[in-house]
């Protein structure tokens with residue numbers, strides 16, 4: 001199936017070169033129609049929908065998702081977004097003063113903020129281990145990260161795919177080293193489902209969150225939180241609702257506590273099976289491969305144009321459907337508006353500590369022409385002297 005015919009399945013504006021699938025995904029028409037059908041069903045019969053059918057529908061979603069990411073359906077709950085899962089888990093653990101949460105300095109800003117606040121409230125320490133870039137190989141990365149382990153390290157929190165730097169991190173190696181040391185691991189896999197394969201049974205980490213509304217293409221507000229069975233009793237609901245001390249408890253306190261958290265629109269989370277069907281119908285494994293190939297084809301040109309090195313070796317271990325390179329600009333927010341307003345290119349220009357990164361994302365509807373448009377825009381912006 002060509003990129004053009006795949007594009008016809010998306011609702012994206014035709015006049016924009018869309019190179020930012022990574023931020024919020026984009027929902028294909030058949031999945032979006034299913035979402036709206038659920039919303040209609042809810043509005044026609046709100047009470048029966050919310051009090052009877054919703055829990056059944058959520059069960060089906062969990063089951064479909066669990067098969068897709070290989071875990072027990074009772075170990076995963078639907079949550080609105082990964083921040084929700086991070087807050088739920090971080091606030092549940094009985095931290096002691098001086099405990100340390102080891103992480104990298106490549107994490108998503110919202111998660112850093114959540115951890116910092118919670119650590120400041122309980123007297124724990126959020127340790128952002130500086131990671132040497134460019135990445136060289138898994139072993140060097142693991143050695144680098146584990147230099148930050150001390151006898152106070154109570155958890156490792158780490159992205160599976162980083163946001164601003166768009167790097168796939170060697171999570172399998174991190175998990176197995178952490179296991180040797182008896183340190184629990186919490187993986188932020190916001191970018192993972194639908195992007196790279198995920199097998200939670202094999203990975204065997206303690207906590208994992210992923211967004212379904214990015215690369216899995218469900219409507220926004222659909223993510224998951226996985227917690228290893230033995231740890232579930234410790235994880236308290238972020239929003240306490242009827243599932244806590246439930247009048248009619250199910251077989252699982254974990255599901256009761258976390259599945260429902262007050263009245264809201266849960267329908268985005270009901271479209272999981274439809275998203276998986278869509279990916280199967282359009283052979284998303286080969287779409288993803290084609291996209292990764294396109295990402296790599298332009299990587300060196302992108303890095304040369306921006307006069308910045310690639311952040312990792314160009315292979316599937318480190319690079320998926322996104323590529324980030326540092327860009328030297330005095331005003332990232334203005335540069336972002338320039339891409340959008342003058343060149344009609346949607347691409348994130350992201351601050352990360354003292355640096356700024358430009359990241360392109362590629363999905364099935366993108367073509368080499370999209371990246372040519374980006375390269376031409378960067379060349380033009382450089383000519384105008386807008387980069388340092």
Ligand SMILES: Cc1ncc(COP(=O)(O)O)c(C=O)c1O
Pocket residue numbers: 022023081082083084107108110111159161162163188190191211
């Ligand atoms: C690495 C990473 N973690 C977490 C998130 C989750 O953000 P939110 O909870 O705002 O959806 C994102 C979103 O882009 C991300 O890139």
